[in-house]
Amino acid sequence: MRAELRHIRNWIFDLDNTLYPASANLFALIDARIGAYVARLLNVDADEAWRVQKAYFHAHGTTLSGLMAEHGIDPHHYLDDVHDVDMAALERNETLIAALARLPGRKLVFTNGDAPYATKVLDRLGLAGTFEAIHDVHATSYRPKPDPVAYQGLLDAYGLDPHESLFVEDMARNLRPAKAIGMATVWIDNGSEQLPGDADRSFIDYITTDIGQWLFDILEEDA
Structure with a gap:
């Protein structure tokens, strides 16, 4: 594990365009x-x-x-x-599946979608059973990311220490509140829709185009 990430105990992932590539459309x-x-x-x-x-x-x-x-x-x-869409374009990412299996600590999905849809996506990706929980838009009382209330609700629901947590997301603006409360942040820079004129990336710790490969690389470093 990369030395500066050894304190991470909670691995939190967005769903859409994060656990699968935006190119799946x-x-x-x-x-x-x-x-x-x-x-x-x-x-x-x-x-x-x-x-x-x-x-x-x-x-x-x-x-x-x-x-x-x-x-x-x-x-x-x-x-x-x-969410009544054909998921045929989604494919298993064996590197991601293997890297998630090796990650130490807790793994959760934090999505602005809902749990039934997220469950179908995870099943299609070969990630069924990988995550402890899906914290969805219903759980946030419909105050979605990037509302800071949603992040605090996630921490409270699962007893997470933000300073021991890392959040992975394709929407850069959704990382700002995570960083503000002490989380490490990873931006999936894969062409997802961003806010017009929103070029500030000062709240992002790591940038990658492929979360599976990034996780594999950090697990191999200083192993």
């Missing part, structure tokens, strides 16, 4: 379903639905949070609808 399918949901809900065309969808995403952390705040939608109905 699974989230593009979800994004399209979100747009269709917004269009039906508001009775608007695709262009206006896209504008509303992204405005809520940027302002509220997720489109869901914006729709709940502005239109009082049922989150369960929404999540069941937008």
Whole structure:
């Protein structure tokens, strides 16, 4: 294990575009379903639905949070609808599977999606049973990343010391609150959608394009 990471006891991972590559384009399918949901809900065309969808995403952390705040939608109905996608593009990453199996300590998923969807993704990736828990958007009381309340709720729910925790995420902005409370941060720089004009990376400790290879490398260093 790399020397400066030997104190890490809790390994926390985002799900989408983190435990599988953004090139799988699974989230593009979800994004399209979100747009269709917004269009039906508001009775608007695709262009206006896209504008509303992204405005809520940027302002509220997720489109869901914006729709709940502005239109009082049922989150369960929404999540069941937008996550009804074909997962055939997801493939097992044997390097990632093996590296996660070797990691010492606790492993958790922290996602703005929901646990039923996350479970299906993990099964498809060959990671069923790898993680102690899935802390999802329901568990955050619909205050998603990057809301600091979501991070504190994660720590409280599982008794985690942030100074012994590392968080891996493809959305750079979601790492800022993690760093602020003492976590080590890893950014998966793989082309995922970022906030316009958000170029600050001062809160990121490590950058990689492949989390499986990064974990393998840190486990081999100073082994």
